[in-house]
Amino acid sequence: MLLIEQIDELWERQLRNWQLVRDNYAALDGLLTREVIIPITDSLEDSHIILQYNPKRLRSSSASIDDASLKARPCFLCNENQPKEQETVVWDNRYKIQVNPYPIFSRHLTISALEHKPQRIAGRIGDMMRLAKELKDYVVFYNGPYSGASAPDHAHFQAGLYEELPICHELFSATTSLIDANKKGIFGTVTCLGRPVFYIESLDIEHGEQWFNDLIDALPVKKGQEEPMINILCWHDSGSWCIAVFPRRKHRPACYGTGEDQFVLSPASLDMGGLWAVAREEDFNNLTLHDVRLILMDVCLAPEDFEDITEKLHLIYSKR
Numbered sequence: 001m002l003l004i005e006q007i008d009e010l011w012e013r014q015l016r017n018w019q020l021v022r023d024n025y026a027a028l029d030g031l032l033t034r035e036v037i038i039p040i041t042d043s044l045e046d047s048h049i050i051l052q053y054n055p056k057r058l059r060s061s062s063a064s065i066d067d068a069s070l071k072a073r074p075c076f077l078c079n080e081n082q083p084k085e086q087e088t089v090v091w092d093n094r095y096k097i098q099v100n101p102y103p104i105f106s107r108h109l110t111i112s113a114l115e116h117k118p119q120r121i122a123g124r125i126g127d128m129m130r131l132a133k134e135l136k137d138y139v140v141f142y143n144g145p146y147s148g149a150s151a152p153d154h155a156h157f158q159a160g161l162y163e164e165l166p167i168c169h170e171l172f173s174a175t176t177s178l179i180d181a182n183k184k185g186i187f188g189t190v191t192c193l194g195r196p197v198f199y200i201e202s203l204d205i206e207h208g209e210q211w212f213n214d215l216i217d218a219l220p221v222k223k224g225q226e227e228p229m230i231n232i233l234c235w236h237d238s239g240s241w242c243i244a245v246f247p248r249r250k251h252r253p254a255c256y257g258t259g260e261d262q263f264v265l266s267p268a269s270l271d272m273g274g275l276w277a278v279a280r281e282e283d284f285n286n287l288t289l290h291d292v293r294l295i296l297m298d299v300c301l302a303p304e305d306f307e308d309i310t311e312k313l314h315l316i317y318s319k320r
């Protein structure tokens, strides 16, 4: 049976047999949302940020991810700590795919490694690409261990319907400054959406992986960390793989907190993609375009550093 058929059956079973899932997905329909529009100059369409008031996400946006907190809590991705109702579809003998009981998307999956191993992207981008193709209509996403992952000690992706993630529809038309291109696809940058992003569109896995690995090698790694700070979105559309990589400089913005002019927001892949699950009502009501821009600028790689990386990549490709 195709993976997507197994997943469709998983949805049916979990919605039927697991009250929490049934309730939380039913509640999703009624959640308040509003849009913040990032205007873009020239003839391009605006970039959209959807704010979703989602109180159930507070646990995730305020999770402590320091070593001591992680060691003190049972890992919620390991089998022995999961609810008895939670079912699994095993993929490639290495990952288990499960329904996320605290959704942001109307279909939201968690895809975690069968083994309890740290969150690392090394050797896994090909997995993301294969999953993105097999999970038709889903965008697969990765939050780096210092960039929004709430389980940095257990390797995992998530997936949701890409129709519901604004940037999946904006990157195609946004100005792309090319780093490399061939008949297998393009590798470029998009800087006009309020958060700089490296964008790969590839007709095969080999080229996508190569471009991605070159990019990862060019990105800075902070002292004491094992990989560059990144968020990744990967989806498959009309025969191409699309990979968006957002380099980060910070996990949480300076305005993180519960005081005046502060927000309980820990931006991750979906925020980069234009879907912000906002757990506190006052944050949902108060966030302005100005705040959104400041938060994005604060947590994303600085424009001058982004330019440096782009230059570095241009140099590498000009010599090939």
Ligand SMILES: [Zn+2]
Residues within 6 Å of the ligand: 075, 076, 077, 078, 115, 116, 117, 153, 154
């Ligand atoms: Zn675990």
